């Protein structure tokens with residue numbers, strides 16, 4: 001049995017301008033110690049997917065319309081706030097995209113980082129502090145005894161993300177959800193943070209759900225990759241397989257647009273059109289106007305594509321016009 | 325920090341001096357003259373009185389002698405209408421006003437801040453709309469409406485509470501409510517705004533993701549930043565509350581400081597006017613400084629900026 005099994009997750013936002021179908025039937029699973037990636041353009045529903053798992057969707061306007069997320073014996077989507085509070089920050093932790101705004105500017109690092117220990121582990125102030133100082137050292141913060149007494153604004157962005165990582169991993173969680181943890185950082189720092197996550201994961205055996213819109217980043221860390229488009233997963237495969245043998249036209253377009261995979265001087269591919277407006281009811285297929293690499297003659301616009309296993313753990317949506 | 329306080333105090337001194345200058349010349353420009361209230365005062369005795377109070381000296385001399393006496397003798401001169409030292413008049417009535425003002429502020433904070441927090445947490449619910457509508461009314465309805473309403477509906481019904489007067493502890497209640505209600509309403513709106521701003525911040529989401537129970541997310545992570553706008557408001561509001569309110573004092577017969585602002589003008593008592601005006605200015609300067617220091621204590625980023633500036 002997988003550590004976390006998400007089935008048919010649908011999260012919609014009921015706004016004044018209509019229903020935003022941010023996540024519209026997503027299924028995936030996460031094994032112990034594994035790293036699973038979700039990649040997709042901005043607005044494809046990656047963040048909403050992971051916020052839904054932890055009950056962090058603002059309701060209203062948000063609503064989980066259907067689905068289940070089985071973690072151990074608990075369905076995260078239907079277990080109530082109280083149970084969820086015991087899981088969040090203890091067994092499933094999360095780090096966020098923007099380290100500059102994700103730490104509370106009014107509280108010392110010490111207060112924030114010891115909070116999960118005191119809350120979930122029942123540690124007293126002194127023991128928690130000792131533990132926290134060690135955790136800061138482990139994420140590569142020099143002079144942790146001194147720096148732990150500082151406030152977030154006295155840290156750089158990269159350092160704050162290190163603090164976030166230390167704070168998220170301090171209770172030894174089974175799952176770490178990393179929502180674009182490097183997007184807001186300088187390129188040089190990005191690599192360091194990725195390496196840090198990988199290193200800590202190896203040491204602690206944590207499973208990681210890694211969200212990004214950057215395929216180059218995801219190829220470095222993930223065992224398995226889900227490609228998300230307009231609230232749906234269009235393709236899923238092992239990292240190597242996906243890069244070697246992409247099937248869906250959208251995946252191929254994404255891969256084609258990675259600068260690093262281009263020969264020098266070759267023109268960079270950009271996916272035509274804009275990501276779909278998920279607040280509009282989709283008439284037929286959301287990808288059809290942008291499907292340049294597939295064969296639109298074979299399109300079945302009235303068919304709702306389903307993710308199907310093509311063997312060896314390579315899943316792809318079954319609409320023929322997109323497949324290669 | 326000391327440097328910051330010193331520079332703010334120096335600024336305050338300039339403000340007070342400007343306030344003095346304006347009040348001084350406005351007082352001189354007031355129509356009429358002192359000593360007209362006593363009837364049948366002969367010209368000689370008026371001249372004698374003027375000489376006694378130093379009002380016969382050249383204008384410029386008067387302009388400089390008053391602050392000089394404050395600094396050298398700590399004297400605020402003698403009230404021309406009451407014949408007593410202005411300092412005594414202020415200190416006596418200030419005691420009353422402080423008690424009343426503090427009670428009013430206490431009521432305002434105890435009502436305003438929790439209401440603001442609750443309506444922010446329950447934003448766009450009927451609780452939010454209801455309390456904010458009441459707060460808006462609280463801001464708009466003047467003390468001379470609320471005061472008599474309280475007298476009619478509370479004081480007249482409960483024998484323990486007098487309609488007006490000052491002496492027993494329970495006499496504080498109605499005037500304090502009347503005085504504090506609009507401040508409470510302002511605080512409620514400011515706190516709501518501050519909390520809404522903070523509750524939408526990313527670090528609140530982080531706090532939820534850490535498994536902190538929702539009520540503790542509010543008290544531990546949101547409240548501190550959420551009340552900052554209110555803190556900045558409380559400084560000057562407090563100065564205004566403890567320097568008395570003519571209207572509330574008149575309605576409830578409270579011997580506070582507010583009456584002197586009006587009576588001094590009516591009696592053309594320029595020393596009393598200068599005294600209360602400067603004292604009020606002094607309170608504002610001090611309270612603003614206190615609010616700034618408190619903001620620095622609550623917000624480490626301001627603290628650092630203050631340190632860096634020195």
Ligand SMILES: Nc1ncnc2c1ncn2[C@@H]1O[C@H](COP(=O)(O)OP(=O)(O)OP(=O)(O)O)[C@@H](O)[C@H]1O
Nearest residue numbers: 013020022041042043044045046047048049213278
């Ligand atoms: N609170 C909300 N109210 C209404 N719509 C929302 C809300 N939160 C998210 N959405 C919508 O849900 C859709 C998916 O958003 P999401 O944040 O999951 O995208 P994402 O894939 O994480 O993109 P990014 O790479 O920009 O982080 C977007 O169209 C967004 O506008």
Ligand code: SF4
Nearest residue numbers: 285288299319321322
């Ligand atoms: S093949 Fe199907 S999924 Fe792909 S663009 Fe055409 S209609 Fe859409």
Ligand SMILES: [Mg+2]
Nearest residue numbers: 046047048180
């Ligand atoms: Mg996102």
